[in-house]
Amino acid sequence: MSYLELKDIHKAYYLGKQAFPVLNGINLTFERGEFVAILGESGGGKSTLMNIIGGLDRQFEGQVLLQGTALDHHQEKQMDQYRRETIGYIYQSYNLINHLSVLDNVLISLDMTKLNRAAREQRAKELLAKVGLTDQIKKYPNQLSGGQKQRVAIARALASDPQIIIADEPTGALDSENTADVLKLLDQIAEEGRLVICVTHSEDVANAGTRIVRLADGQITSDDRIKAAYPVDENRQQIPARKLPWYVPMSTAFKHLRYTWTWNLIIIIGTAIGLFAVMLFNGLGNGLKGYINQEINDMVNPRVVTVSRYQKTSPNQRGGGAQANNQQAAAMGVSSTTTSQPTFSSTQLAQLKKVKHVQTVQPIISASNATLSIGSKDYAASTLTTWTASNRKSIIKAGHTAGKNEIVVDKDTVAKKWSSKNWKDLVGKKVTVSFQTTNASGKSVTVKQQLTVAGITESTTGGAVNAVSYATMKAMRSSKDLSTKPTSVAVKVDSRNHNDAV
Ligand SMILES: Nc1ncnc2c1ncn2[C@@H]1O[C@H](COP(=O)(O)OP(=O)(O)OP(=O)(O)O)[C@@H](O)[C@H]1O
Ligand SMILES: [Mg+2]
Structure with missing residues (x-):
């Protein structure tokens, strides 16, 4: 029984009623300790396949089995747990949270573990040390280089201690030096007994792994083992996971407020001025009306x-006629x-x-x-x-x-x-x-x-x-x-x- 198995995966995108097939029957097995590179042309369906493995896409045919058990993509809870406990994601564009510091970006993933606060912080620092960022933990993502950002993303992906790491072109935006660093880290991760699946265009990147799977026209065209997989320590204890507690989104929102403080302050002041003006003019209007009423009532009793x-005026007395008459009367x-x-x-x-x-x-x-x-x-x-x-x-x-x-x-x-x-x-x-x-x-x-x-x-x-x-x-x-x-x-x-x- 393999750790992860894909059985006859078919996937098509639909434009109206017209189907555009992307995956045409994918059968693959993966073991922990492997560093699998998925190679293929652009548009060949690599990201689509990764989304299916990662539990992000549920519109497909076929089966994904984890340790022999088929995932039910229609069961929200099971999929949540799978994504939280089993999968770690690394993207080409890093997907870091800009208003959180490097340390907080890793900690937010650790919020989904049952470790206590001190242990979470310690683990975050250890992971950042592992990717060589000890002296950068207080910086924000936009103060980092691309390679550094990707290393933060790797630390974050490892935070919840997942068994599978999915990396979709993690080196796509990096120079050769940073690429080498990232590949070394991914290799280490496999060596720890995890399954690393890495999508790439590059043969060099593919050669860094233990196995190369080639994808073309939605099918596997070759599957070559180039190194033995790393041995897996079956007794290793995984960090227990939990759901993201309710207060985490709140504190993240608050950090966002703080990060964009000047901007938010301007919005707060602007809104306050607007509200104040409305209240002021409303009050002034009411006050003025009251004042005018009182002034009138002070002079004339409204009761x-x-x-x-x-x-009754006769027709010839109306209008100008009446006026002329009055003038005449006054003259007399x-x-x-x-x-x-x-x-x-x-x-x-x-x-x-x-x-x-x-x-x-x-x-x-x-x-x-x-x-x-x-x-x-x-x-x-x-x-x-x-x-x-x-x-x-x-x-x-x-x-x-x-x-x-x-x-x-x-x-x-x-x-x-x-x-x-x-x-x-x-x-x-x-x-x-x-x-x-x-x-x-x-x-x-x-x-x-x-x-x-x-x-x-x-x-x-x-x-x-x-x-x-x-x-x-x-x-x-x-x-x-x-x-x-x-x-x-x-x-x-x-x-x-x-x-x-x-
Ligand atoms: N949401 C979508 N709706 C319709 N078609 C899509 C969608 N996402 C992807 N496709 C199509 O599916 C095919 C496979 O896309 P996918 O992103 O999996 O390719 P890829 O192998 O990851 O390419 P790249 O190497 O450029 O990232 C492409 O032809 C793409 O146009
Ligand atoms: Mg892609």
Whole structure:
């Protein structure tokens, strides 16, 4: 019974449905202590055969027997164990892990043995000494020559103490001196009683082994023993193997992070800046929105809705027509708003009060184009209105709300025009308020009254606020026999959510 046996191996690659046969019935036996060179033309199927022997390829026909037992390429666990315990790989392109030091590259293979930490490190150093790299163990692969890299790969392949070493053109990229070194090492490995299978193009390399197998057109064309195989010590104990523990990939990942530290740091900082910016702008946006809402709510109570009666406009009054009409009315000294705006009756006010969710109902009378005369100067107030709960008290920047025969005037359009610096001094001063309107019989009437400035207001989203109390407005209009019915109403809703419903 041979140590390793290949029985009638067939392999084809498929392109669509078309088959490209590569191996056409390979029968070979191998013993430990042999150093077998597989020679063949490029594309002859050598690597394909090695992948089958190494347990890396499962799409083939035929059998691979290890010590008489056929490997089942469909049994994952069995194949894992075979690859871990029996096979060591050496590639033409080394396949070292660049972010691990030379020592760590060998240790990672030893992580799959049951040796303790100290013993693993000792073995790694011994193996690196064996391949002549004792003084290079702290270097990284990219700091090594090709020959040195291949020697690290050999040390790594031997780490788990495998019985078979598969080397696919291990000297393909090396000069003659390094080739000789590597071949010597492979020979030593066979001498230890392991099976070395080495793929090569070179006759010189092939002659370094104990046997040469030639492959052509997917078949064995010759199989020559050139030296006796090395004797095998059957009593030699193999290092017991284990699965790669869970923490090894983690620590390898961490070493990678450390190896590419600057690069990773830049990524971390960049990501952090990005996240921070998103958070910052999100926060700023929310803050700004909140600030604007608060500013608006500070000036105007969001729970107060101003209600006016529906006013029907005749077609010739719409658009430009209405504007012309207003201008005409103004020219005639007639306040357009007070003349045309329908008023609320006391019954309607009572009805409004009964609407669900309504808390209070405050009547409003407004006058357009009022003039405020202070001393010898006149100031235009586009509207003079009555104070309601829709205005926050916080808009009063000096003084207080208007009581009987008092008025609050706008800061920017009145007080600051009166005195840009000492505008607050306007509080307490006398002001003559006048505006024109029409009485019930359509006659133009001028209302004129001297009031005292009680306070100075800041304009709100609704514009400048010049206001008197409802009682004062009523008294002013009564003195001229004018209607004292409200032209609009401030309705206070019990909760902001009910504004729409009301
Ligand atoms: N994955 C694949 N899919 C399709 N065809 C493949 C595949 N791998 C290899 N082949 C083909 O199989 C044949 C054998 O390839 P293989 O790599 O085994 O050759 P080789 O003897 O190792 O050559 P070389 O000496 O150049 O490494 C080649 O014709 C190749 O094109
Ligand atoms: Mg190949």
